[in-house]
Amino acid sequence: MATSASSEPEALIQAEGLNKLFGELVAVDAVDFEVRKGEAFGFLGPNGAGKTSTMRMIGCTSPPSGGTLRVIGMDPVSQASEIKARIGVVPQMDNLDIELTVRENLEMYARYFDIPRDVANPRIDELIDFVQLQEKVDSKVEPLSGGMKRRLTIARALINDPDLLLLDEPTTGLDPQARHLVWDRLYRLKQRGVTLVITTHYMDEAEQLCDRLVVMDKAKIVTEGSPPDLIARYSTREVLELRLSDDAREKLATSADDLADRVEWLPDRVLLYTETGDATLAAIHESGIQTYSALVRRATLEDVFLTITGRSLIE
Amino acid sequence: MAIAERTKAYPRPSLHRASQLVYRNALAYKHYWIAFISGFFEPVFYLVAVGFGVGQFVGGVPFGGGQLDYASFLAPGMLAASTLNGALFDGFFSPFFKLNWMRTYDGIITTPVNISDIAVGEVAWALIRGTIYGAGFLIVMLVFGLIHSPWALLALPAVMLSSGALSAGAMILTGITKQISSLEKVMTLVVFPLFLFSGTFFPVSLYPGYLRPIVQATPLYHSASLLRALTTGAVGWATLWHVVYLVVMFVLASALAIRLMRRRLIS
Numbered sequence: 001m002a003t004s005a006s007s008e009p010e011a012l013i014q015a016e017g018l019n020k021l022f023g024e025l026v027a028v029d030a031v032d033f034e035v036r037k038g039e040a041f042g043f044l045g046p047n048g049a050g051k052t053s054t055m056r057m058i059g060c061t062s063p064p065s066g067g068t069l070r071v072i073g074m075d076p077v078s079q080a081s082e083i084k085a086r087i088g089v090v091p092q093m094d095n096l097d098i099e100l101t102v103r104e105n106l107e108m109y110a111r112y113f114d115i116p117r118d119v120a121n122p123r124i125d126e127l128i129d130f131v132q133l134q135e136k137v138d139s140k141v142e143p144l145s146g147g148m149k150r151r152l153t154i155a156r157a158l159i160n161d162p163d164l165l166l167l168d169e170p171t172t173g174l175d176p177q178a179r180h181l182v183w184d185r186l187y188r189l190k191q192r193g194v195t196l197v198i199t200t201h202y203m204d205e206a207e208q209l210c211d212r213l214v215v216m217d218k219a220k221i222v223t224e225g226s227p228p229d230l231i232a233r234y235s236t237r238e239v240l241e242l243r244l245s246d247d248a249r250e251k252l253a254t255s256a257d258d259l260a261d262r263v264e265w266l267p268d269r270v271l272l273y274t275e276t277g278d279a280t281l282a283a284i285h286e287s288g289i290q291t292y293s294a295l296v297r298r299a300t301l302e303d304v305f306l307t308i309t310g311r312s313l314i315e
Numbered sequence: 316m317a318i319a320e321r322t323k324a325y326p327r328p329s330l331h332r333a334s335q336l337v338y339r340n341a342l343a344y345k346h347y348w349i350a351f352i353s354g355f356f357e358p359v360f361y362l363v364a365v366g367f368g369v370g371q372f373v374g375g376v377p378f379g380g381g382q383l384d385y386a387s388f389l390a391p392g393m394l395a396a397s398t399l400n401g402a403l404f405d406g407f408f409s410p411f412f413k414l415n416w417m418r419t420y421d422g423i424i425t426t427p428v429n430i431s432d433i434a435v436g437e438v439a440w441a442l443i444r445g446t447i448y449g450a451g452f453l454i455v456m457l458v459f460g461l462i463h464s465p466w467a468l469l470a471l472p473a474v475m476l477s478s479g480a481l482s483a484g485a486m487i488l489t490g491i492t493k494q495i496s497s498l499e500k501v502m503t504l505v506v507f508p509l510f511l512f513s514g515t516f517f518p519v520s521l522y523p524g525y526l527r528p529i530v531q532a533t534p535l536y537h538s539a540s541l542l543r544a545l546t547t548g549a550v551g552w553a554t555l556w557h558v559v560y561l562v563v564m565f566v567l568a569s570a571l572a573i574r575l576m577r578r579r580l581i582s
Contacts, residue, residue, distance in 0.1 A: 022582065061424055062582060081326060081427040089425040095418035099343040108342065111335045112426035140346075160426075 012037050012164050012195050013058055017067035020053045027053040029219035030067060037163075040186075040196040042206045042213030044301070046309060049216040051199035052092060055168050058197065059089050072163060085113060088157030092168040092199075094149045096141045102152055103128070103137045106159055113160040120159070127155040131185060147178025154185060165189065167198045171205060183208055203301035217309045227301055234307045235299040236261050238277040242270045242284075243292040251289050259283055273299070328431035328573070335428060336436025337443065340405075354404075354444070355451045358397040362390055362455070365516070376518060379549035390461045391542035392515035394452050394470075398445045398477040399535055403506060405441035406485025408498065414489060420580055430580050434573045438482045445478030446471065456546065464548025473545055473558075477538040480561040483568035484534060490575025509535045537561055 013035040020028035028050040035041040043051040056062035058071055060080035069076055071083045097105050106127060110120035128137055131151035136144060144152065150170065157165055170186065171179040186209055190196055200206055206213055207227045214224045223230065231237075240260070244252065252270065256263045259280050260272035274280040277296030284291070344351045366386035375382030413419035420433055453470055456462050488501060513535035519527055530536055541557035544550050 059425055061421075061580075081429065084425060085427050087425075091421065091425070093418065095422040097339070097343075097419050097422070098417055099346065100339075104342055108335070108339050109426060111338060112332075112423060112428045114331075114427065156422075 010037055011035065011070075012072055013041075013197070014070045015054075015067065016069075018054070018057065018064055018069050019066035020050070020057060020062065021065040026219050028057070031214075031216075031221045033214055033221060033224070035164075035195065035197055038193050038195055039211045040190050040198065040209050042210035043197070043199040043216055044201065044203070044206050044213050044305065045199075045216035046201060050219040051216055052168055054216075055166055055197070055199055059087065059166050060084050085160060086162055087164045087166060088160065088162035090150075090153050090157045090165070090167040090170055092172070094153055096149060096152060096156070098141045101138050101140055102133055102144070105141065105152060105156060109156050109159045115160065123159065123161070127158055130158075130188075131155045132181070145178070147174050147181065150174060150178065150182060151185070154182065158189075162194065164195045164197065167196060169199055169201070171200075171202065179205075203305055207301050215305060215308055222308055230301065230304045231299050234304040236273040237275050237299060238273075239297055239299050239303060240272040240274055240277040240280050241295040241297065242272065243268065243294075244270060245290065245292065248289050248291065251287075252284065255287060273303070326429045326431065328429065328435040330435070332428045332432035333436035333439055336423075336433055337440045340409075340437075340440045351444075354397075354401065355448050357400065358393040358448075358452050359455055361393045361396070362386065362459075365389060366393070377520065378518065378543075379547070383547060386459070387461045387463065387547065388518070388543070389516065390452075390456050390459075391470075391546045392539045394449060394456075394474065394542050395477060395513075395535055395539035396510050396515050397448055397452060398474055398538060399481050399506070399509065401445040401448060402441055402478055402481035402485045403501075405444055406437060406482030407488045407492075407501070410437050410486065410489040411492060411498065414576075414579065415493060415495075420576075424580055430577045431573045434486055434569070434576050438479060438486060438569060438572075441482035441485070442475055442478045445482070446475050449474030449478070462546050464546065464550075466545045466548050466550050470542055470545045473538075473541050476558065476561045476565065477541070480565040480568065481534060481538070483565050483572055486572035487568055487575060490572055490579060509533055514539050534561065534564055 011034045013033070015031060015033050017030045017032065018028060019026070019030055031050075031054065033041075043054060045051050053062065057064050057069060057076065060071070060076040060083050063077050072086055074083050076083055097108060100108060103124065106124045107120065110117075110124065115123070128134055131154055133148060133152060133155070136148060141149065141152070154167075154170070157167075167186070171182050174182065183205070186196060186198075190209070196209065198205070198209055210227060212224070212226050213230075214221045215230075216222065223234070225233065242252075249265075249270065253265075256270070256272065260274040262273040264271040264273075272280055281291075281294050281296065366389040370385035370389065373385040376385055376388040377383075378388060420430070423433060424430060450471055453462070453467070453474075488497075492498070492501070512530060513533050514530065515535065519530050519536065522530060537557040537560045541554060541561070544554045544557070
């Protein structure tokens with residue numbers, strides 16, 4: 001590969017055949033992906049799929065077991081400090097410094113990044129405004145709500161004005177208001193040209209934020225694309241959800257395959273994947289099948305995800 | 316494999332980055348300044364209660380071929396013990412919670428600050444705090460007339476050495492303990508016996524011959540003996556041996572502690 005020595009590669013992250021082993025356990029199995037400058041890139045997958053391990057390798061806190069990985073054109077093992085100086089990390093579990101106040105947390109991280117005080121101070125003020133913690137600057141971290149802690153963690157990750165922001169499940173455990181506030185801030189960062197790498201198992205989060213994503217399952221990347229791409233590839237445009245009596249279910253079973261591209265029989269519902277839900281529903285009613293309830297909705301990444309990784313619980 | 320080789324080339328600690336940890340601890344103590352001050356009183360209380368209280372019934376202690384009043388014997392022992400307490404707190408308890416409960420270090424290593432910087436910073440902080448307490452205690456000794464030699468000018472550097480060696484040793488405990496119950500075990504099985512039996516309260520010459528080498532192998536014995544030699548003026552070649560012991564312990568324990576901490580934080 002002709003990677004020139006220029007300092008600003010178009011691909012901020014390049015992984016080829018990247019592996020992570022913990023003893024016998026294969027946490028990440030030969031994955032290839034590329035994150036381009038300025039995009040929001042997602043790792044989607046169930047718990048234990050290898051998302052966090054991948055993130056930690058990118059963040060230089062976990063050495064790869066094999067394959068190649070370049071982050072901002074550098075090697076995460078031998079140039080860890082140089083890479084870390086240019087990325088921000090929002091970890092899955094908050095690790096704010098609870099012995100310090102909100103402002104002191106940011107001051108300390110500015111010091112860890114060796115940012116001169118005259119640069120750091122105005123930036124801290126700006127970040128506190130950005131994450132709306134003006135009234136809490138002198139509060140200790142402990143009494144803050146979960147949403148506030150997350151926002152402070154995001155502000156902390158931005159203290160070095162990073163080129164690349166790594167967010168590991170940024171909204172897990174937050175209430176809807178707090179999630180939307182975090183999404184809004186992340187969207188603004190994207191507008192400013194910050195490259196975002198996000199892991200999540202929330203489909204709506206991936207659809208809201210990611211330009212492109214990979215789906216990980218059992219340590220491997222199973223598919224890749226933009227959210228609309230993936231929906232087009234693995235689902236139909238719309239999904240018709242029906243609740244039926246047992247009789248109606250039996251009747252439908254004989255004709256369902258002609259009515260929809262794909263049919264999924266769940267214990268409580270039947271899902272019909274179709275281009276136009278209303279037309280399919282009309283056809284069903286015409287054939288005399290009674291429905292308790294019918295819902296036509298747009299197909300989502302959740303449909304894609306469940307199609308690929310299956311419905312059974314992954315343990 | 317190339318990656319495995321490169322992993323071995325760990326970044327060396329930088330004093331500048333380590334100093335940020337010292338600053339962080341000072342910042343945290345701004346909120347707990349009473350706790351900071353209280354650390355000074357502990358050895359003073361022991362000195363007053365045991366040295367002057369119990370000491371009245373003791374009379375002299377055989378020391379360096381002559382007799383030494385008990386308070387003069389005990390005071391450098393308590394000074395050494397205070398460096399052990401400080402080392403334990405700043406090198407073990409506090410890092411234990413930062414590592415296992417508050418996850419402070421997990422956050423810090425996402426910045427250019429490395430694990431070796433963290434370990435060096437924590438030991439440096441312990442050393443600074445131990446030195447401040449040591450200086451205060453030496454003034455108390457001077458006021459009570461427990462300093463008998465100009466060699467005592469070297470007692471403060473000796474306190475620094477002792478704090479450094481013991482806190483590096485304490486960082487090893489941080490690297491190997493995960494359960495909170497370990498803290499209690501360490502206190503009961505390691506710290507308390509060290510505190511009581513390392514020639515702090517009574518001279519090692521009282522032990523039967525077969526026990527003496529065990530006591531003389533402990534770090535607190537060397538720390539107490541070194542400080543006692545300096546404050547009483549009974550300095551000889553043996554004093555140098557205590558210095559060598561503590562220097563070697565400082566170097567080896569620091570290296571081992573960094574290695575163990577890395578194993579805990581990088582996987």
